[in-house]
Amino acid sequence: MTPRTIALDHLNGAEAAALLVGGRLDDLLIDSDQPRPGAIYRAIADRPVKGQGGMFLRTPDGSAFLRQIKGLAPGQPLLVQVTGYAEPGKALPVTTKLLFKSRYAIITPDAPGLNVSRSIKDEDLRDSLLEIAHAEMEETAMGLILRSSCESAEAADIAEDIRAMRDLAEAVLADAAGAEPETLTEGDGPHSLAWRDWAAPADVVTDPGSFAATGVLDQIDALHDPLVPLTGGGSFYIEPTRALVAVDVNTGGDASLAAGIKANIAMARDLPRQLRLRGLGGQITLDLAPMPKKDRRTFEAALRAAFRQDATETALAGWTPLGHYELQRKRDRLPLADLLR
Structure with missing residues (x-):
């Protein structure tokens, strides 16, 4: 059994997908009645x-x-x-x-060129992937990016994926003219997004009630609480307001000199996951636990490392005169609280 589990189920009648890593909820996708990103x-x-x-x-x-x-x-x-x-x-x-994304390929109509994900380091494999790309993308000016998931995929599956995305892109581009607005693609739902973006090896559970069986429901319930416990007795609160998302870090019962930096770094490591699961974006202000100014670089390094692994575009704006730290995060999800009303 792999340490990763993907559960495909429904919540309140809406299609939903959950990714667990080591039993802990790492990502959550829930459909809504709003237009999907990618449409x-x-x-x-x-x-x-x-x-x-x-x-x-x-x-x-x-x-x-x-x-x-x-x-x-x-x-x-x-x-x-x-x-x-x-x-x-x-x-x-x-x-x-426009981007036409699938599990292995991204077609880029406005950016010509054939590219392979930089995370694939094996030169022989890169050459093989480029051969597939040239064979499938001949006689087109559109660009192609082969994703990191190609590293463990079969050549035939990659070629089929490229063809499907190329055909879709050509069909959409051919339908650009018209006097009335029209929906040409709907965008991927949670189950398709799970297949597309959670490509690392995982156990996939598709039985009805899989969220309950894998403990996802209990972890979703915990997300309604603004309090997030940290190891070592510290904690932080995530509270969205109309203007911004406020994050307040507390050291708890730890009275040591290093309590502040320890709590702040622990929060930084978990913050991308918490924002992802709660569907929060926009302006985010961190009210950190007290720590010496000399520890700010250490905190910033931990924060950058944490967001480097997160797919959502997040700008680390920096410190305010009052000692808060600000971020700006793309709103690519709906707030969990709105989805589960």
């Missing part, structure tokens, strides 16, 4: 927003907002892809840089 529309340019360098677009799912609109005129059709979830009362965030 592709033929949108219609509606009206520019003066001073912001953007334009509102019409889509079948409501208004979308596009930045960098040089050369775009109202009424013009264009292909756009949803990049995240809209904040309440705001338009869908979209981009014109």
